[in-house]
Structures are given as structure tokens and as C-alpha cells.
Amino acid sequence: MNLDRVNQIINGYGADRAVSLAVLQDIQREYNYLPREALELAAGRLDMPLGEIYRMATFFTAFSLQPKGEYVCKVCLGTACHVRGGARILEAVERELDIKAGQTTSDGKFSLEAVRCVGACALGPIVMVNEEPHAYMTPDKASKLIVQLAAGKVERVEAPPAPRSARAPIDLSSVPPAG
Amino acid sequence: MAERHRADLLISCLHGRYPELIPTLQEEIERRGLTGEVGVVEAGCRGLCAMGPVMLIKPGGLFYTNVQPADVPELVEETLIKGRAVERLAYKEPVTHQSVCYYEDIPFYSKQVRHVMHDCGMIDPQSIEEYIAVGGYQALSKALTTMTPKEIIEEVKKSGLRGRGGAGFSTGWKWEATRQSAGDVRYAIANGDEGDPGAFMNRSLMEGDPHAIIEGMVIGAYAIGNVRNAYIYVRDEYPLAVSNLNIALEQAREYGLLGEDILGTGFDLDIKVVRGAGAFVCGESSALMQSVEGKVGEPRPKHYHATERGLWGQPTALNNVETWANIPLIINKGAEWFASFGTENSKGTKTFCLAGQIQNTGLIEVPMGITLREVIYDIGGGIPGGRELKAVQTGGPSGGCIPASLLDLPVDYDSLVEAGSMMGSGGMIVMDDRTCMVDIARYFLEFLKEESCGKCSPCREGIRAMLEILTRITEGQGKMADLETLETLAKTVQTASLCGLGKSAPNPVISTLRHFRDEYVAHIEDKKCPAGVCKALIEYYIIEDKCLGCGLCRRKCPQGAISGEKKEVHVIDPALCIKCGICRDVCKFDAVGVR
Numbered sequence: 001m002n003l004d005r006v007n008q009i010i011n012g013y014g015a016d017r018a019v020s021l022a023v024l025q026d027i028q029r030e031y032n033y034l035p036r037e038a039l040e041l042a043a044g045r046l047d048m049p050l051g052e053i054y055r056m057a058t059f060f061t062a063f064s065l066q067p068k069g070e071y072v073c074k075v076c077l078g079t080a081c082h083v084r085g086g087a088r089i090l091e092a093v094e095r096e097l098d099i100k101a102g103q104t105t106s107d108g109k110f111s112l113e114a115v116r117c118v119g120a121c122a123l124g125p126i127v128m129v130n131e132e133p134h135a136y137m138t139p140d141k142a143s144k145l146i147v148q149l150a151a152g153k154v155e156r157v158e159a160p161p162a163p164r165s166a167r168a169p170i171d172l173s174s175v176p177p178a179g
Numbered sequence: 180m181a182e183r184h185r186a187d188l189l190i191s192c193l194h195g196r197y198p199e200l201i202p203t204l205q206e207e208i209e210r211r212g213l214t215g216e217v218g219v220v221e222a223g224c225r226g227l228c229a230m231g232p233v234m235l236i237k238p239g240g241l242f243y244t245n246v247q248p249a250d251v252p253e254l255v256e257e258t259l260i261k262g263r264a265v266e267r268l269a270y271k272e273p274v275t276h277q278s279v280c281y282y283e284d285i286p287f288y289s290k291q292v293r294h295v296m297h298d299c300g301m302i303d304p305q306s307i308e309e310y311i312a313v314g315g316y317q318a319l320s321k322a323l324t325t326m327t328p329k330e331i332i333e334e335v336k337k338s339g340l341r342g343r344g345g346a347g348f349s350t351g352w353k354w355e356a357t358r359q360s361a362g363d364v365r366y367a368i369a370n371g372d373e374g375d376p377g378a379f380m381n382r383s384l385m386e387g388d389p390h391a392i393i394e395g396m397v398i399g400a401y402a403i404g405n406v407r408n409a410y411i412y413v414r415d416e417y418p419l420a421v422s423n424l425n426i427a428l429e430q431a432r433e434y435g436l437l438g439e440d441i442l443g444t445g446f447d448l449d450i451k452v453v454r455g456a457g458a459f460v461c462g463e464s465s466a467l468m469q470s471v472e473g474k475v476g477e478p479r480p481k482h483y484h485a486t487e488r489g490l491w492g493q494p495t496a497l498n499n500v501e502t503w504a505n506i507p508l509i510i511n512k513g514a515e516w517f518a519s520f521g522t523e524n525s526k527g528t529k530t531f532c533l534a535g536q537i538q539n540t541g542l543i544e545v546p547m548g549i550t551l552r553e554v555i556y557d558i559g560g561g562i563p564g565g566r567e568l569k570a571v572q573t574g575g576p577s578g579g580c581i582p583a584s585l586l587d588l589p590v591d592y593d594s595l596v597e598a599g600s601m602m603g604s605g606g607m608i609v610m611d612d613r614t615c616m617v618d619i620a621r622y623f624l625e626f627l628k629e630e631s632c633g634k635c636s637p638c639r640e641g642i643r644a645m646l647e648i649l650t651r652i653t654e655g656q657g658k659m660a661d662l663e664t665l666e667t668l669a670k671t672v673q674t675a676s677l678c679g680l681g682k683s684a685p686n687p688v689i690s691t692l693r694h695f696r697d698e699y700v701a702h703i704e705d706k707k708c709p710a711g712v713c714k715a716l717i718e719y720y721i722i723e724d725k726c727l728g729c730g731l732c733r734r735k736c737p738q739g740a741i742s743g744e745k746k747e748v749h750v751i752d753p754a755l756c757i758k759c760g761i762c763r764d765v766c767k768f769d770a771v772g773v774r
Contacts, residue, residue: 015443018473025415059475059632060456062415073376078376079608082622086745088760094760095737105442116459116626118416119375120194121534122228122541133195138764 005030006038007045015045024056024063034065069104069111071149073097074128075142078117081124085138088124090114092139097147109150184215185469186238186259189222191387192231193302200232204250217259223387226301226542227287230270235282242282243268250712266508273538273560290558292520293544294528295504299387304423307430310390316436318507322398326510331402332358335506337514339526342497344370345574345603347525348594348678353496356486358403360494367400367409368490370467373577374414374459376626378606380530381500381540383421385744386502389427393450395506397437400448400647403496407447410471410490410649411500412461415454424452459576459630463678464489464497466632478678479492479633483619499604501530521547525591530590533559535608536566545590552586555609566611572696576604576623576630577683579690580616599690601683615712616695617702623687631680641672643687652695654711657703667690711773714758718774723748725770732762732771 009026013019023046027038033055043050057063075090090101093112099105101114120126124159127142134145190201203359204219218220225233230244230770234254243266245256250268257263269278270285279285302309308315319735322331322419336351357365369392385392392411400406413421431437453471460466461476468490470476489495502550505527509517509615518526525547531554534540538560545554549573555561560569570580579600588594592602601748608621624646645668669685676682692699701707721741728746740756743749751762751771763771 016473018471019472021456021470022454025456025592046419048459055475059477060458062457079575079606080377080540082376082615083535083608084618085760089586091759116374117378118358119379119382120228120381120534121377122231122533124196130194135196140765143737167364179457 001035001037003037003041006041009046009146010042015047017046017048020046020048020053020056021060023038024053024060026065033067037064056122066104068109070109073112073127073146073149074113074115074118075126076116076118076120076126076128077114078121078124080121081126084125086125089127089137089142089150090138092148093127096143110146135155184218186236187218187220188218188237189235189237191222191225191235191757192204192228195222197232197248200246200248200251201715203251204255207251208259211213211255213259213593220303222302223315224383224542226296226544227270227285227385227539229538229540234268237301240282240684241280244270250575266505267331271566285308287543287558289541290541290553292547293527294508294520295384295391295501296388296542296544296655298391299383302388302550303388303423304387305426307390307427307434310388312471313397314511315390315507316394316434318510319394319397319436320442320511323401323442323446324672328358328402328404329354331398331510334514335402335509338509338517339514339521340505340509340517341525341592343501343505343529343604344578345601349601350498350502353397353486353498354403357494357496360487361407364407364491365398365403365405366490366491366493366495367406368468368495369396369411369500369503370462370464370465370497371411371413371417371457371500372462373380373417373604374462374578374630375604375606377534377572377608378532378575379603380542380605380713382414382417382420384500384504384530385411385417386423386680389420389424389503390431391507392424393437394429394430396450397441397448397511397619398506399496399503401446403494406496407449409448409450410453411450412453412455412467412471415456421452421454421710423728426611427459428452428746437697454758458632459626460519460632460678460680461740463680465678467497468495476514477634478680480677493642498672501604512730522591524593524678529590529602529605531605531607533607533609535572536562536614537609538563543737547591550587550589551581554607556585560611564610565569566613567764568609569612569614570609570610570616570619571686572600572610572619572691573606573661574601574683574686575606576626577601577679577686578603578606580610580619580694581690582694599693601684613710613712615653615708615710616698617649617653617708618710620687620691621646621653622686627680627684631684632685635675635677636682637672637675641668641676641681642669642684645672645685648700649688652699652702653703653708654715655706655713657699659700659703661703662692662699717758718753718758719751719758719760720772720774721751722772725768727768727770731765731767731768735761735765737741737761 039053043053077086101112104111125137127134208217225698230247234243234246264280266278269280324406332354340350341347371381381502454462457474461470463478465479466476485495521527528544528546568583570582581598608692628642629640651657669689672685701709726748733741738755740752
């Protein structure tokens with residue numbers, strides 16, 4: 001494993017234990033997880049026991065000791081998303097990917113995380129895929145999103161849904177035929 | 180906007196969406212030969228999140244909502260060339276559906292008093308020139324050159340400013356205590372580790388007006404004395420806040436407003452941004468300071484207050500970013516002006532995040548003492564779909580639920596505590612009749628169980644025990660005796676926990692038990708969830724008179740639990756149904772019910 005970047009990161013801050021959190025964050029960003037070799041190197045250079053670095057790596061939720069998938073899907077379970085049905089979105093994605101929150105699919109394509117508030121409550125329920133927000137989710141739309149990501153193409157549907165009672169009546173002819 | 184433009188387009192609320200919007204605008208402006216005449220700025224939060232992306236056009240104050248890249252050609256042609264408003268993009272009154280074209284006329288804004296957020300979304304947050312142009316750093320100059328540190332502290336004390344992070348401790352007294360603690364080295368910290376779910380006030384402020392926080396901190400550091408290093412602790416989930424703060428700090432250093440010999444007065448201070456790493460407990464003062472020191476963010480026992488022994492054992496003044504951003508206002512306009520807003524014991528204005536089941540989700544700023552009714556109905560536009568308000572949750576996981584019957588409660592530190600909740604940093608989650616209050620209590624305890632650092636047993640074990648009981652109740656396995664056990668556990672956790680997280684953790688349980696006890700009883704005795712949320716107690720069914728047999732739910736059901744012939748009433752098989760609710764979401768005729 002090439003650890004040059006770890007050395008560069010530490011050089012950028014100066015080798016001092018006070019910057020350990022920032023160093024770990026940059027390593028996480030660089031490698032998408034905290035590789036053991038990188039932690040060993042950081043412990044040596046910051047003059048900290050490896051156990052102490054490990055303690056930080058497992059205390060803060062931003063860190064992962066396992067490689068994350070190509071698509072990291074974060075389903076928001078903040079309070080605003082929760083009252084708008086965030087838990088049902090998570091269940092739908094869990095069903096579609098056949099993994100639980102906190103796991104990565106066996107092909108390494110998807111990681112699923114349940115997160116607490118991404119601070120975009122107006123768009124809720126919201127699913128973040130990597131850094132990109134997908135707004136106004138329903139369980140059905142969330143399943144579709146996963147299918148589209150797996151196929152490599154994502155259509156954006158952004159318009160907020162009209163409240164149920166405010167919906168105009170729709171005549172049956174606009175509904176696709178059954179079967 | 181550093182150049183002189185005929186007009187400026189300030190765009191807010193992109194949230195990482197529509198990366199093509201600003202480039203499209205710039206191209207269209209160039210294509211129509213308006214380069215140099217019209218500027219495009221990505222500005223901070225204007226608060227009306229539900230309508231984003233929004234655009235404010237200066238001068239004039241035309242305000243467009245939900246601006247999409249496809250709207251650009253028409254917008255440039257009509258507004259910038261012909262000088263007409265595009266009514267289609269104007270704000271629509273939720274009730275009357277009338278278009279409101281000008282920013283100032285929108286009721287969402289006209290009922291607010293925006294002081295701290297005044298410049299947010301009005302200036303380019305990455306430009307110190309713009310901050311200075313709207314009067315920025317005048318307070319710093321006034322404080323450093325015409326006021327003694329003691330005078331500054333007196334002024335802040337007189338203003339009645341209390342901590343905006345939740346606890347509501349008097350800021351002036353805190354500074355004075357820090358100043359009086361012996362120490363050659365003291366520290367100042369801004370807490371921007373906004374971890375409450377459903378709150379984004381601090382994020383908007385750090386992203387939209389970073390210089391206001393920095394200016395407040397420099398003034399505070401000068402007043403406290405012997406502060407040479409200060410820190411802004413920011414949630415790592417807020418990358419734009421981190422980068423805008425870092426840009427602002429760099430600009431302030433270049434302008435001699437930070438660093439050595441600030442404004443030639445001989446006062447030295449540097450401020451650094453420290454990123455958090457996703458731990459709710461790090462919003463607690465002693466855990467936050469541990470984290471700044473590069474340690475695991477676990478709280479310390481408080482034999483000493485941080486004002487005596489805080490960061491690296493030195494006297495430390497730790498305030499929320501919003502508290503710091505109030506300081507320049509107090510210095511510029513005076514303590515009396517500041518205290519003229521608000522109530523007797525809660526002065527000034529406060530930002531809140533209005534979210535959940537509310538028409539105008541967004542960031543608002545109101546004078547303390549405004550009633551919940553005004554916030555929810557006048558500013559928030561009420562509940563979508565004309566549904567009924569059930570409760571408002573304030574204070575995040577440390578706060579509580581206020582029932583709709585207390586709608587006329589004034590929003591200030593003391594009234595909220597009296598009602599069994601707290602101010603917190605300003606999250607306000609509106610809940611309608613489809614929210615189950617037992618489930619909400621369970622939800623918060625689940626959050627707190629994960630976020631409890633585990634250091635002290637009352638918090639670690641107490642939260643887990645309460646969560647177990649609540650889960651049992653939501654699954655229909657509760658007993659009436661559980662309610663008493665919950666109350667006893669809540670008292671123990673409240674009294675015996677080490678830090679604020681544990682001490683306030685039972686609040687969601689206590690407040691829902693106090694105001695919504697009948698809902699607990701319904702779960703336990705009748706085995707019913709009145710709001711139709713708790714899965715073990717509900718059943719989805721097709722409402723026969725409404726079902727037209729379109730077959731959409733049958734095709735969408737992930738379990739194949741729905742059957743029925745074309746154009747005939749369908750049926751859900753309860754044995755196969757997993758209660759995912761997709762059928763209810765997709766039905767165009769509201770023909771799926773919950774009982």
C-alpha cells in the first residue's frame with residue numbers, strides 16, 4: 001500500500017497529537033476508509049500509542065475501518081425526515097440492496113448508512129449518494145434510485161410532491177393499464 | 180460584486196443541487212452581452228428552504244423561487260433585458276396562491292426580525308469587501324480603539340445576551356468569569372458542532388456570514404484578555420461552512436483584522452477551524468474541548484467550570500457561533516438597542532429552524548417572546564394539506580414536545596423549560612396528527628443510545644433500559660407499570676449522569692408522558708397506535724369505495740401482497756404485508772387506509 005499521501009497529510013499539519021483528528025479525517029477522505037497501515041504510520045509520526053489512534057478511529061462516526069462502497073448511500077433519519085417517513089425510506093433501500101444500514105454490498109458497489117440530519121430538512125426525506133442530495137424521497141422512489149445507480153444512470157426528480165388533500169382529482173384514463 | 184454591476188443575482192439554497200445553474204446563468208448573461216453589467220453570486224441562506232433554489236435580484240428586491248436551469252433564458256430576457264418580473268417564478272402564498280414578486284412583501288419575511296441573519300444571503304460570503312461594505316468590522320474597530328475590555332464586558336452584560344447554544348447562560352458573566360480566572364493563557368472557542376437532528380441554523384450562519392462570527396470572536400478575545408489563540412469547532416458534515424470560514428479567516432489576516440497587531444493596537448489573536456467528526460456528544464463543552472485537544476470526545480467531570488479550567492487546563496470562554504455573531508451588533512448599536520427586543524429575561528432575537536410537517540420549511544429569526552402560533556401559522560404558513568397540528572418539538576434530543584394546546588406559549592428560555600422542553604440551539608420540528616408521540620420518544624432515545632459516549636453508567640444503561648421499554652410499548656407488548664418504571668428511570672438518569680447529554684436525555688420521555696399520556700395508554704391497553712405509525716399495531720387496507728382497480732399498488736408492492744382484477748376492488752393480504760406503505764404512497768385515489 002502506498003502511504004506517501006499519509007506522510008504528506010501529516011507534513012501539512014505538522015506532526016503533533018493535537019492535529020490527530022484532522023489527520024484521520026484526511027486519511028479517511030483520501031482512502032475512503034482508515035487502512036491499518038496508515039493508522040500505524042500516523043501513530044508513529046504523531047507519537048501516540050496505536051491503541052489511542054484506534055480509540056479515536058472507532059469513537060467518531062465519520063471513520064470506517066472497512067473500505068466503503070463506490071456509492072455511499074446515506075439515508076437521513078434526522079427528526080424532520082423521521083416525521084416525514086425516513087425510516088420507511090431506509091427499509092426500502094435495505095430491501096433493494098439486501099443489506100442492513102452500516103453494511104456494504106458484496107460487490108463493493110454500495111454502502112448503506114443511516115445518518116442523523118444532513119441539515120437540509122426542507123428537502124426531506126432525503127438520501128445522500130456520495131455528496132449528492134436526492135430530495136423528497138418515497139420508498140418507491142428510493143428503490144428506483146438504487147436500481148438506476150446500479151445501472152449507472154440517474155434521473156433527477158426534484159419537484160416536491162403536492163400534499164395529498166391538495167391533489168387535483170385524476171381521471172382513470174391517465175393511469176397506465178393494469179397488468 | 181467587487182466590480183460595479185447594474186444588477187446582481189444572489190442565488191441561495193442550492194444544497195449541492197443544480198451544479199449547472201450558475202454556469203448556465205453566466206453563459207446566458209455573456210450571450211446577451213451583459214457581462215460586467217450583471218453579477219452572479221452564490222450567497223448564503225435566505226431561509227426559505229422549501230422554495231429553493233431562490234434568487235434575489237439587487238437592486239429592486241425581485242425574488243424568485245425554485246429557479247431551475249431551464250428558467251434561465253426567460254429570466255434573463257424578461258427581467259434583465261426588459262425589466263419585467265417573471266410571475267411564474269414568484270413566491271406563491273400557500274393559502275391564497277397569490278404571487279408575491281418582491282422579497283419584502285413575502286409574509287414569511289415580513290413577520291421576522293432578522294438581525295444576526297441580516298446579511299446572510301445578501302452578500303457574497305467569500306468576500307470580505309462585501310462584509311465591510313455593509314458595515315462589517317466597524318464594531319471591531321470601535322471596540323479595540325475606543326473601549327476598554329471591562330467596558331465591552333459591561334456592555335455585553337447589560338444587553339442581556341444569553342448563550343444561543345441552548346443552556347442560556349449569560350454571555351457577559353461567562354466572559355467576566357473567564358477574565359477573572361488567573362492565567363497567562365486563555366482561550367476562546369466557538370461551538371459550531373450543530374449535532375441536533377433537524378437544526379441547521381449554525382450551518383447557515385457559518386456558510387452565509389462567516390465574518391460576523393470572526394468579528395465577534397476577536398472582540399470577545401480582546402475583552403477576556405490574554406487570549407492569543409481561538410478555535411471554531413465545526414461539524415465535518417458541513418464542508419461549505421469549513422471552507423467559507425477558512426477563506427474568511429485568511430482574508431481577515433490579510434486585512435490586518437486577525438493575526439499580529441490587529442488594527443495597529445498591539446493586540447494579537449489567531450483563530451483556527453477545527454473539524455468535528457460526527458459525535459453528538461462533542462457539542463457538550465468538556466467533550467468538545469477534549470476533541471480540540473486531539474483526544475476522544477468524552478466529557479470530563481465538572482469539578483471546575485471551563486471558565487476556570489477549560490482547554491488545556493486554561494480559562495476558556497466557549498460560546499455558540501450564533502452568540503459570537505450577536506456581539507458586533509451589540510457593540511455597534513448598543514446594549515439598549517439589543518435589549519429592546521425580546522422579553523424581560525430573554526433579550527434579542529433568536530434563529531430557529533422550522534422543519535417537519537410545515538408549509539414553509541426554513542430558517543427564521545424572530546424576537547424572543549413571539550408565540551408558537553405566530554411562528555407556525557404566520558411565518559411557517561401552517562401545516563401542509565390542512566392537517567391538524569399535534570406538537571412542536573424544540574431543543575433537539577435534549578428538549579421536549581410541546582402540545583398544540585400550548586400554541587400561545589411565548590418562545591423564550593424560561594417558558595420553554597416550564598413547558599417541559601428547552602430552547603436548545605433552535606430546532607423546531609412541527610408534527611401533525613400522523614406523528615406518534617411514543618414513537619418520537621423512542622426515536623430520540625435510539626439516537627441518544629447511539630450517541631451516549633458510554634463513560635458513565637446512568638446515561639449508558641439508563642437510556643438503554645428506557646429504550647427497551649419504549650420499544651416494547653410501540654410493539655404492543657407494554658404494561659401499565661412500564662410508565663412508572665419509565666418515570667423512575669428518567670429521574671435517575673437526569674440526576675446521576677455526568678454531562679448535559681445524559682442529564683437531558685430523559686426529556687423526550689418526560690415531556691411526551693406529561694402531555695401525551697393517553698397515547699401511551701392507547702398503545703398499552705387498546706393495542707392501538709392512534710397516529711398509524713407503529714407497525715406492530717397497524718394494518719393497511721384498501722378502502723372499497725375509493726378503489727378503482729387501477730392495479731398500481733399491486734404492481735408496486737414489493738411483497739406481492741396485493742391482489743385483484745383490473746377495474747375491480749383490490750385486497751391486501753395481511754399475512755404477506757410488511758407495512759412498508761408503498762401502496763399508500765402510490766395510490767392516486769387515496770384508497771389505501773391505515774387502521
